[in-house]
Amino acid sequence: MPRCQRLSLLAVCLLLFRPVQATAQTAGPTYTVQEGDTLFGIALTFGSTVSELAAANGIEDPSAIFPGQQLVIPGLEGIQGSLQFEPLTFGETLASEALRHGLALGELARLNRVLNPLSLIVGQPMVYVDQQSPSLALPTSERKAVEAGQSLLEVAVALNIDVWSLQAHNRLEARRWSVQGELLHAPGGDQPTTGLPPGLISLEVGPLPAVQGRVVDLKLIAPQGSIPTGQLGPWNLRFVEETPTEWIALQGIHALQNPGVLDLQVGLASDGTFSQSIEVEEGDYGREALQVPAETLDPANTGPEDELIAGVVAEVTPEKLWQGVFSFPTSYFEAFPSVFGTRRSYNGSEFTYYHNGLDLYGSSTTPVLAPAAGRVAFTGFLTVRGNTTYIDHGWGVFSGFLHQSEILVKAGDLVEQGQIVGYVGGTGRVTGPHLHWEVWVGGVPVDPLPWTRSAFP
Ligand SMILES: [Zn+2]
Numbered sequence: 001m002p003r004c005q006r007l008s009l010l011a012v013c014l015l016l017f018r019p020v021q022a023t024a025q026t027a028g029p030t031y032t033v034q035e036g037d038t039l040f041g042i043a044l045t046f047g048s049t050v051s052e053l054a055a056a057n058g059i060e061d062p063s064a065i066f067p068g069q070q071l072v073i074p075g076l077e078g079i080q081g082s083l084q085f086e087p088l089t090f091g092e093t094l095a096s097e098a099l100r101h102g103l104a105l106g107e108l109a110r111l112n113r114v115l116n117p118l119s120l121i122v123g124q125p126m127v128y129v130d131q132q133s134p135s136l137a138l139p140t141s142e143r144k145a146v147e148a149g150q151s152l153l154e155v156a157v158a159l160n161i162d163v164w165s166l167q168a169h170n171r172l173e174a175r176r177w178s179v180q181g182e183l184l185h186a187p188g189g190d191q192p193t194t195g196l197p198p199g200l201i202s203l204e205v206g207p208l209p210a211v212q213g214r215v216v217d218l219k220l221i222a223p224q225g226s227i228p229t230g231q232l233g234p235w236n237l238r239f240v241e242e243t244p245t246e247w248i249a250l251q252g253i254h255a256l257q258n259p260g261v262l263d264l265q266v267g268l269a270s271d272g273t274f275s276q277s278i279e280v281e282e283g284d285y286g287r288e289a290l291q292v293p294a295e296t297l298d299p300a301n302t303g304p305e306d307e308l309i310a311g312v313v314a315e316v317t318p319e320k321l322w323q324g325v326f327s328f329p330t331s332y333f334e335a336f337p338s339v340f341g342t343r344r345s346y347n348g349s350e351f352t353y354y355h356n357g358l359d360l361y362g363s364s365t366t367p368v369l370a371p372a373a374g375r376v377a378f379t380g381f382l383t384v385r386g387n388t389t390y391i392d393h394g395w396g397v398f399s400g401f402l403h404q405s406e407i408l409v410k411a412g413d414l415v416e417q418g419q420i421v422g423y424v425g426g427t428g429r430v431t432g433p434h435l436h437w438e439v440w441v442g443g444v445p446v447d448p449l450p451w452t453r454s455a456f457p
Contacts, residue, residue, distance in 0.1 A: 028056070028076045029111075029129055031083040033069040045085055045125050046073045047113040079107060081129040088126045090205045090264065090276055093117065093195030095170070099140065099185060100193040101128040104171055121261055121277045123208045140169070141189025143198050145272065146178045159186040181272075199223060199271040201245075205264065209279035213255035213341045213447045216278070217457035220247045220266065227269035232278075233262040235442055238316040240395050250396055250457055252444030253280060255341045255354050283447070285341035285354070292346055296384065296429040305382045312378045312390050313398045313440040321394040322372035326451040327417060329371050329401060329437050330424060332361045333452075337434055340447040356445035357400070357438040362424030364405040368435060370415040371399055371452070379407050385436075386428025389421055397456075399448070400438035403428050 031042060039062040043050050050062050056074040059065065073083060088097075094117040098108045109117070111127045120126075146155055155178060156163040167175065169187040183195055196203065201221040210216045218237065220228050224244045230237030232251050239247040253262075259282045267273025295301055338359040343351040374393040382388050387404035405425025415421060426433035439448040450456075 028072050028074055029079045029081050029083045030070045030072055033065050033067050033071060035067045037065065037067070039063075039065055042071065046076075046083065046127060048074055076111065079111065079129060083111070083127055083129055085125040085127045087123045088120055090122045090203050090266075090278075091194045091196040091200070091274060092120075092126070093183070094120070095183065096185075096193045096195040097126055097128065098171055099169075103128060104173075119277070121279055122205060122264070123279060140185040140187065140191050140193050142186045142191065143183050143194075144186075145198065146180055146182045146184065148180050150178060150180075152176060152178045152184075155184050159184070161186050196274050197267055197271040199226060199268045200266070200274070203266055203274075205278060209281045210253045210262070211281050212253055212257050212259070212283035213285070213445075214253055214283065214450065215441050215446055215456060216251050216253060218249045218251070218266065219457075220249075221245055222247070222268055226271075228266065229269055229273070230264070230266040232264050233257070235444065237266070238396055238442065240316065240318045240320075248395070248457060250441050252441035252446040254444050255283065255285065255356065255447075283341050285343060286339075287343045287345070287351055288338070288355075289345040289348075292431075293429065294347065297346055301383055305384055308382070309378075309385075309388075309390070309400070310443065313400075314443045315377070315392065316396040316442075317375070317392055317394040319394045321374045321392070322397070322417070324372075324455045325453065326371040326399075326439075326448070327369065328360070328452055329369050329399070330360045330362045330366050330435055332366070335361070337361060340445075340449065357402070357436045358448045360424075360435045360437060362435050363433050364423055364425050366424040366435070367420040368401050368404060368422040368424060370417055370419045370421050371437075371448075372417050374399075374415055376409045376411050376413040376415060376421070379410055382428065384429045386430065387422065387425060388428075391415060391421070396440075396442045398438075398440040400436075400440065402436040402438070403430050403434065405433070 039050050039053055043053050052074050054062055056072050094108055094114060095105060098105045142159055144155060144159055152166060153163050156166040165187060166184060170184050185193060199222055204219045222228060228239040228247045235251055237249040237251055239249045242248050257280055259280050261277040262280050263275060264278050265273045265275040336359055338355055340355060340358050342355040344353040344355060345351045346353055370391060372393050374391040377392040378390040380388060385402040387407050388402050389407055390398050390400045392398055403425055404422040406423040409421045424433055424435045437448055439446050439451055
């Protein structure tokens with residue numbers, strides 16, 4: 001009997017101690033402050049607020065955090081460990097990220113406060129917790145999308161593994177049901193744990209966020225003989241073959257595209273598509289108000305011309321004809337009468353128009369030089385554009401020269417970078433001589449200036 005009392009006393013002691021330990025354990029995961037971090041930025045990344053973070057960590061002055069400081073992140077009680085984050089790349093899903101970091105799907109969703117797994121945006125910070133046992137993140141050998149009516153057992157058989165390994169590797173816990181289209185991975189091997197369709201080896205998108213009037217390039221790797229397809233917002237992506245297993249697509253983002261997110265869909269004709277959002281930022285464009293003759297704006301004049309040119313620049317020549325950085329098409333490039341993207345009001349209208357090229361100073365003795373090698377796609381006189389030349393540089397990239405006094409080339413001619421293709425002028429609907437230079441990519445006018453500063457793609 002005395003022995004029994006001792007035992008029960010011990011039990012009471014344990015009970016008294018446990019809540020104290022539990023409080024420390026449920027405080028939540030921690031984040032180590034990095035150089036340049038602000039409390040606001042940390043709050044944004046981890047879905048908290050500055051006041052919640054300050055309260056949880058006893059911080060009185062939110063600006064007084066320092067690198068190396070450990071902060072408890074509130075709202076994630078029950079999760080332990082050190083929080084890390086990295087930008088989400090195209091093709092990663094909540095499921096593939098859970099696999100990669102060895103976390104339960106629900107835990108990762110909670111860490112990222114994800115309510116809708118389909119609403120992830122490329123480049124958004126994905127938060128994960130550094131596991132004490134990283135071996136939980138198993139390498140994957142093969143992936144397979146669940147077909148209509150297919151059971152988990154059937155998927156396991158197709159992947160040549162047992163259903164328990166399939167459940168364990170994909171962190172399905174005891175789940176027995178399958179979801180059509182869900183991508184399941186088989187353990188063992190060195191394949192990336194991506195959410196891309198099985199045949200698609202990798203896809204890189206950049207630079208992100210996309211910017212109005214700039215270019216996005218996509219590099220895709222897939223087995224030889226694949227037919228890549230894609231859509232970015234309203235634009236059909238046109239992939240060209242760089243090597244037998246590598247494709248590339250260049251797409252301009254329209255200068256008036258609404259900032260926010262754009263849906264990007266990429267896949268293989270044989271293999272289904274993968275869809276995720278990318279972010280589009282505003283380009284820093286100014287405004288100008290102009291007075292022009294009314295007929296310049298008359299759709300009866302501009303419509304047919306615009307359609308003609310849209311047809312010219314819609315072509316995608318599979319060979320890349322240019323090399324490196326573009327040069328300026330005239331020798332006057334220290335200052336410009338008007339730059340690309342400027343929002344325009346004509347004759348007192350709203351600022352719904354924009355300037356789709358870069359204007360350069362010049363007179364009828366100023367030669368127009370090809371900014372890069374290519375093949376002349378169009379020459380001719382147009383009512384609004386005047387004497388016009390478009391050069392096809394390949395891969396869906398074109399440059400155009402408007403209002404020339406003279407054209408020295410004809411359609412089909414191959415031109416070298418720096419070759420004289422015409423002379424600056426004041427033809428068409430203009431107030432005075434200048435060269436209007438356009439660069440089109442994937443059927444969309446983009447800012448020519450970045451092309452003179454760095455090599456694309
Ligand atoms: Zn212009």
